[in-house]
Amino acid sequence: MRTRPLKVALLGCGVVGSEVARIMTTHADDLAQRIGAPVELAGVAVRRPSKVRDGIDPALVTTDATALVKRGDIDVVVEVIGGIEPARTLITTAFAHGASVVSANKALLAQDGAALHAAADEHGKDLYYEAAVAGAIPLIRPLRESLAGDKINRVMGIVNGTTNFILDKMDSTGAGYQEALDEATALGYAEADPTADVEAFDAAAKAAILAGIAFHTRVRLDDVYREGMTEVTAADFASAKNMGCTIKLLAICERAADGGSVTARVHPAMIPLTHPLASVRGAYNAVFVESDAAGQLMFYGPGAGGAPTASAVLGDLVAVCRNRLSGATGPGESAYAALPVSPMGDVVTRYHISLDVADKPGVLAQVATVFAEHGVSIDTVRQHGRQDGDGEASLVVVTHRASDASLSGTVEALRKLDTVRGVASIMRVEGE
The missing domain is CATH 3.40.50.720 (NAD(P)-binding Rossmann-like Domain)
Known part of the structure; x- marks a missing residue:
């Protein structure tokens, strides 16, 4: 020595x-x-x-x-x-x-x-x-060394412990967002100013790093679509449970089906309870990696703390x-693939949309027509009237896979219908 x-x-x-x-x-x-x-x-x-x-x-x-x-x-x-x-x-x-x-x-x-x-x-x-x-989770080294001979197609994970704690508390206790945030703050999981966590700035930075390593492409923070989780409600969790799902804030980096581009995004999403990420509780992190040769891998552990x-x-x-x-150096940047980063509008997934509509005949047909006109296929529909008798009903639509751009166009058109009083929530459905 x-x-x-x-x-x-x-x-x-x-x-x-x-x-x-x-x-x-x-x-x-x-x-x-x-x-x-x-x-x-x-x-x-x-x-x-x-x-x-x-x-x-x-x-x-x-x-x-x-x-x-x-x-x-x-x-x-x-x-x-x-x-x-x-x-x-x-x-x-x-x-x-x-x-x-x-x-x-x-x-x-x-x-x-x-x-x-x-x-x-x-x-x-x-x-x-x-x-x-x-x-503490070994992730970067496995991606850039252990899987260096493989082709990674998707990286999806929970990479912020604070938001996972809040969402897990909302799921397990029925608490609202603010109540769960207050508990996270009291326990030291959330900062006095939790913006970086709950508005997904922290997770977006991590997604940029992961996408760059996984796809040998330079991905900057500005390339990552970011959506925080402050608008997630107890009603969203109730809807998720009806579908056999829970809600997680996910960082998702994926290669297009034709291999010609990549996307990186962070947003709340419903995932089936059968998916390994659904069981990640408290302030823990987990990342699910899908590659050609190794198949599916999951990395799990404490994602923060001294x-x-x-x-x-x-x-x-x-x-x-x-x-x-x-006298050597380890792996440096690998950006040889230089794949373009596609906009969020190109992402294809399923959606859960909750609408407040007039409680009268013909509304469902109008809504269905708007979806059809924008090329978004409906999988299931659930409608129920309000107990307060105010003449409104709740309409929940779950779609088949469609592009984000098509869904955005659909929602914009729905807002213009006289019979649609409001779009209560829009949630992507992942991991199926």
Whole structure:
């Protein structure tokens, strides 16, 4: 074993960063054996240096992250500060000064992954980011290494623990959205401002990363269709149960049937209770992968939290340090396929549409005619009158597979009917 330690700079020492530092210290001997050399925490960049950080030598703490990554003796920079800047500049500076990088920064990778990979390649360094997508779940490495010889056709999963906790609570207790969100906040699953989670910005960034790796194509955050889950109601769950389904916020990345394009999207969807993703409870994540040779694979585990995310960071750290010792680098960006990313309108799936309509004869025929005129075939229809006797009824239509553009045209036309008082909800049906 080499006795000179590999030096690690840690950018950020919050929930994840503090766990990375703790594991590096408590598992130092095991890490050294697995790597072939000791690893040494050489500096920790923070915003508040006066804060007491258990287990970290105060002499290592600095507010000058730029000076830390420019030192020249740093072998690996671990970036867990998040956001776009200063993380982007710090990472590219680290490459320029001889360090490889391990990051958990999904937002930055989804927006500027190609540029970061190019900078890593230019300087002959590694960029690893297993922790950016699904916490402790090994996912990126299996996609870009274990399945490198296969053709991946679809990646569908639950990649945000906060939203899964909320939807699971609504499903299991009948709670409304706000009530379930309040509980998630009280338990620490949701941030004080939950927008990034519940409006699906977090999941969309992860979908961009997954699609890029799975399909060897550059997919940016702007390419991902995004729809949050704040409008999901208890009535939607009741309808889902009538169909033998539940509702999940899904990230779906798929290759077109002809192989000529890809799509990436995040939105709430009904999925059958028989689908493996339907049983994912609480704040857990799971990703379902479909490929030509391997068939169907599912990756499951805790998708967030300090220790689980730190586990993924340390796994990358071990791999990068091994590469450092051998003078090699691991897999970089693979975007050779350069497939076009199709718009959401091209996506084909089934739909569940709930309408508030006038409770009188002929309404169903009018609605059915609109669907037919837009080429959307109806599978089932369920209608029932309101108990309050206000002259309205609820009409639930489940379609066969149709394009999103056709469904949008159908809904627009339905809104113009005098007999349709409102479109209560539109939900895609996946996983069948």
